[in-house]
Amino acid sequence: MSDKINRVVLAYSGGLDTSVILKWLQQEYQCEVVTFTADLGQGEELEPARRKAEMAGVKREHIFIDDLKEEFVKDFVFPMMRANAMYEGLYLLGTSIARPLIAKRQIEIAKLVNADAVSHGATGKGNDQVRFELGYYALNPDIKVIAPWREWDLTSRSRLIEFAEAHQIEVAKDKRGEAPFSTDANLLHTSSEGKVLEDPWDEVPDYVYSRTVNPEDAPDKPETITVDFERGDGVALNGEAMSPATLLTALNELGRKHGIGRLDLVENRFVGMKSRGMYETPGGTIYHLAHRGIEQITLDRGAAHLKDELMPRYAELIYNGFWFAPEREMLQAAIDHSQEKVTGTVRLKLYKGNVIVTGRKSPFSLYSEKVVTFEDDQGAYDQRDAAGFIKLNALRLRLLGRRDG
Numbered sequence: 001m002s003d004k005i006n007r008v009v010l011a012y013s014g015g016l017d018t019s020v021i022l023k024w025l026q027q028e029y030q031c032e033v034v035t036f037t038a039d040l041g042q043g044e045e046l047e048p049a050r051r052k053a054e055m056a057g058v059k060r061e062h063i064f065i066d067d068l069k070e071e072f073v074k075d076f077v078f079p080m081m082r083a084n085a086m087y088e089g090l091y092l093l094g095t096s097i098a099r100p101l102i103a104k105r106q107i108e109i110a111k112l113v114n115a116d117a118v119s120h121g122a123t124g125k126g127n128d129q130v131r132f133e134l135g136y137y138a139l140n141p142d143i144k145v146i147a148p149w150r151e152w153d154l155t156s157r158s159r160l161i162e163f164a165e166a167h168q169i170e171v172a173k174d175k176r177g178e179a180p181f182s183t184d185a186n187l188l189h190t191s192s193e194g195k196v197l198e199d200p201w202d203e204v205p206d207y208v209y210s211r212t213v214n215p216e217d218a219p220d221k222p223e224t225i226t227v228d229f230e231r232g233d234g235v236a237l238n239g240e241a242m243s244p245a246t247l248l249t250a251l252n253e254l255g256r257k258h259g260i261g262r263l264d265l266v267e268n269r270f271v272g273m274k275s276r277g278m279y280e281t282p283g284g285t286i287y288h289l290a291h292r293g294i295e296q297i298t299l300d301r302g303a304a305h306l307k308d309e310l311m312p313r314y315a316e317l318i319y320n321g322f323w324f325a326p327e328r329e330m331l332q333a334a335i336d337h338s339q340e341k342v343t344g345t346v347r348l349k350l351y352k353g354n355v356i357v358t359g360r361k362s363p364f365s366l367y368s369e370k371v372v373t374f375e376d377d378q379g380a381y382d383q384r385d386a387a388g389f390i391k392l393n394a395l396r397l398r399l400l401g402r403r404d405g
Contacts, residue, residue, distance in 0.1 A: 014049030041187025073244035094189025100323035103135025117144035131321035138324035211280035215259030215353030222351035232339025255282020
């Protein structure tokens, strides 16, 4: 190769793709490979990744398996949720928000082991290649990035399996042949795409769902819960204080039980194509609606409406991989400032795929029963003031009407 690589840090899951990449890097670049496996709460046993890396010749001290669940929720998911971020109005960005953390830790490990390159298993058609690499370059502008899917000639799953078998790489039985769909999971969500999901007219088969029961089969009796917030972040469930990752884990179980958080979406990828995917975000959906519920009584109208105007831009930045960009950080500062008084309790009812806010209270509530009541407000609001307010707002409309009428 033109640039000599001595050591590369690979984002490694232990699956077929990254196992092939590990061997390919060793052969193609004649370099030492360091593997990094992130535990983001995907619910899989990660020790097999260690065993596979050792079998591939990776030194024990160069196999990193890091539990990042608390950092993931506290420093990435919760800040995003303060903005009520949803890409194209629906997607809670479960895959998008995980990539900058993985990129951050890869760069940290590269520095720790004196690696001169990093590598990932994202394909050349998707968004993840952009998200990973924008993160790498933001944190280390001079790092070398190796993206095998843009370099090699292993352009199909059958070619990958042939390569794996030729090099004694373990191939899971369910990967022999065409997989019906591919998945990505973390503590916030599970995404599925490809194969049986590629025709947007075809309904998602029930076997694709893995994080939620079918809402039709969910309990016939609703369940009521409360979520407590402090300065815009969730801190307790049903009055029990919890860490960020513990809270999201508990909400995930409630969402799973009641069939909450399923989304069938055709989205616009950053690379230009439309893609159909199925997302399950059980706990995140509950949390998102709870957060909006507490904001309803604690945010001023101007701040709330401005946040909603900024949100699509903020969400797009995360979706496109610009977590470490200055414009995302500027928006985050404004969003975080708005959350200073977003403290209180929200009550929600969970029932057959639905999350219904049934109550909210806060020591910083801007809601005034005395002002809003239909009964005698004892002078708290003078309804005669509305006449001048309406006339001033109608002035330009009246002038237009006289001119054009």
